Amino acid sequence: MARKTKAEAAATREALLDAAEEIFLVKGVARTSLEQIARHAGMTRGAVYWHFRNKADLFRAMLNRVRMPFQELVEEIGDPGLAEAPLEAVRLACLSGFERLERPRYRRVHAILIHHCEVFGDIDPLAMQNEMAEESCGALRDYLQCAARLGQLREDLSPELAAKLLQSMLGGLFHDWLRNHEQFSIVEQGMVLVETQLSLFSRQG
Amino acid sequence: MARKTKAEAAATREALLDAAEEIFLVKGVARTSLEQIARHAGMTRGAVYWHFRNKADLFRAMLNRVRMPFQELVEEIGDPGLAEAPLEAVRLACLSGFERLERPRYRRVHAILIHHCEVFGDIDPLAMQNEMAEESCGALRDYLQCAARLGQLREDLSPELAAKLLQSMLGGLFHDWLRNHEQFSIVEQGMVLVETQLSLFSRQG
DNA sequence: CGACAACCATACATTGACGAATGTAAAAAC
DNA sequence: GTTTTTACATTCGTCAATGTATGGTTGTCG
Numbered sequence: 001m002a003r004k005t006k007a008e009a010a011a012t013r014e015a016l017l018d019a020a021e022e023i024f025l026v027k028g029v030a031r032t033s034l035e036q037i038a039r040h041a042g043m044t045r046g047a048v049y050w051h052f053r054n055k056a057d058l059f060r061a062m063l064n065r066v067r068m069p070f071q072e073l074v075e076e077i078g079d080p081g082l083a084e085a086p087l088e089a090v091r092l093a094c095l096s097g098f099e100r101l102e103r104p105r106y107r108r109v110h111a112i113l114i115h116h117c118e119v120f121g122d123i124d125p126l127a128m129q130n131e132m133a134e135e136s137c138g139a140l141r142d143y144l145q146c147a148a149r150l151g152q153l154r155e156d157l158s159p160e161l162a163a164k165l166l167q168s169m170l171g172g173l174f175h176d177w178l179r180n181h182e183q184f185s186i187v188e189q190g191m192v193l194v195e196t197q198l199s200l201f202s203r204q205g
Numbered sequence: 206m207a208r209k210t211k212a213e214a215a216a217t218r219e220a221l222l223d224a225a226e227e228i229f230l231v232k233g234v235a236r237t238s239l240e241q242i243a244r245h246a247g248m249t250r251g252a253v254y255w256h257f258r259n260k261a262d263l264f265r266a267m268l269n270r271v272r273m274p275f276q277e278l279v280e281e282i283g284d285p286g287l288a289e290a291p292l293e294a295v296r297l298a299c300l301s302g303f304e305r306l307e308r309p310r311y312r313r314v315h316a317i318l319i320h321h322c323e324v325f326g327d328i329d330p331l332a333m334q335n336e337m338a339e340e341s342c343g344a345l346r347d348y349l350q351c352a353a354r355l356g357q358l359r360e361d362l363s364p365e366l367a368a369k370l371l372q373s374m375l376g377g378l379f380h381d382w383l384r385n386h387e388q389f390s391i392v393e394q395g396m397v398l399v400e401t402q403l404s405l406f407s408r409q410g
Numbered sequence: 411c412g413a414c415a416a417c418c419a420t421a422c423a424t425t426g427a428c429g430a431a432t433g434t435a436a437a438a439a440c
Numbered sequence: 441g442t443t444t445t446t447a448c449a450t451t452c453g454t455c456a457a458t459g460t461a462t463g464g465t466t467g468t469c470g
Contacts, residue, residue, distance in 0.1 A: 028323030030235035118233030172376030
């Protein structure tokens with residue numbers, strides 16, 4: 001095959017990743033061959049093995065397009081008055097996260113990671129989920145501890161417990177929605193749940 | 206090979222299912238061959254193909270050993286005074302469910318279904334999870350509606366919303382614990398979360 | 411304006427899992 | 441006691457997927 005220009009080569013790389021997302025989501029990671037991915041992108045396996053060493057490498061590249069640490073969601077808001085309103089910061093961060101998840105690429109990749117892949121090669125999706133969970137839980141705990149210091153939490157509720165409650169609820173919602181996103185809108189439903197949960201946490205709930 | 210007695214044959218069938226559970230949990234369903242299952246049970250693939258038509262059939266048989274509908278958990282309690290205390294009924298049902306999950310067989314099979322298998326053959330684990338989720342959510346809604354009629358819920362909280370909140374929280378807890386059960390005890394941690402959530406729901410929280 | 415290396419297609423070798431066919435020895439049935 | 445069936449073990453053909461080696465253009469850089 002003839003050599004492509006650098007931009008064209010980068011485009012076929014993205015096309016391969018797009019095709020992988022779509023097929024992984026439908027057939028699962030284990031049951032999709034590199035041949036199917038290549039054909040769906042209008043290429044052959046040669047292109048795949050040029051851009052990626054193997055399926056695990058391709059999988060990692062797919063994940064790297066959608067990294068979304070929790071801290072980024074808060075910084076993304078950029079409101080400087082949030083240090084005194086940690087509960088509102090959590091609310092806005094959830095909103096920001098939900099809106100991102102509605103973008104097809106984010107939704108698909110997270111659905112694949114959580115619901116459509118097993119361990120394979122040197123990839124351990126459960127370990128990745130553990131990292132994500134611990135990171136978000138830690139961030140939530142920080143904000144709720146801050147809220148507790150400011151007296152914005154019920155006195156009979158420890159911030160650690162509230163953080164775990166909220167994190168479990170968010171995780172459950174996340175899983176449910178990723179299982180089939182057509183059942184409900186995660187922005188609408190999620191914000192209703194987050195707001196009622198936070199109002200139950202707050203002093204004058 | 207020599208023929209075994211009926212009891213011995215049933216025992217090897219169970220041994221094959223036990224072996225499948227253990228290996229599925231470690232290597233994932235897709236990456237374990239029937240050969241590995243048979244060898245781990247001290248048999249060969251011939252035994253597997255005698256007792257099961259194929260891998261999907263074996264998988265279904267594995268699931269059938271641990272069916273646990275939500276309603277059963279309530280009936281299992283058998284306390285007749287529960288019609289007037291629906292929140293307590295929910296609490297006890299959660300306790301009963303948590304205790305069951307700590308039994309290795311239940312824990313392993315659910316972990317496999319949720320975290321260690323993709324679609325394969327005519328098996329769709331996500332559809333099964335959907336059924337489980339809708340069933341438990343429906344049951345929770347019934348109990349919380351009952352609680353609302355009895356005036357045991359905060360007036361500013363609809364029972365439907367409370368049910369979704371609780372169901373999401375339980376689902377998140379469920380997923381987190383099944384991901385690695387050594388992180389915490391689901392009976393202890395789960396009951397703390399359920400009780401605080403229910404107390405936040407109740408009128409004099 | 412060459413020469414090289416990038417970009418991808420094609421062909422080939424290897425692996426390993428499945429499923430079916432067949433063998434067999436003992437338990438059940440009569 | 442003979443026959444039949446059960447409960448496996450063994451073997452083998454097939455096929456799909458992987459990985460590698462190789463070839464052929466054509467951008468791109470000195």
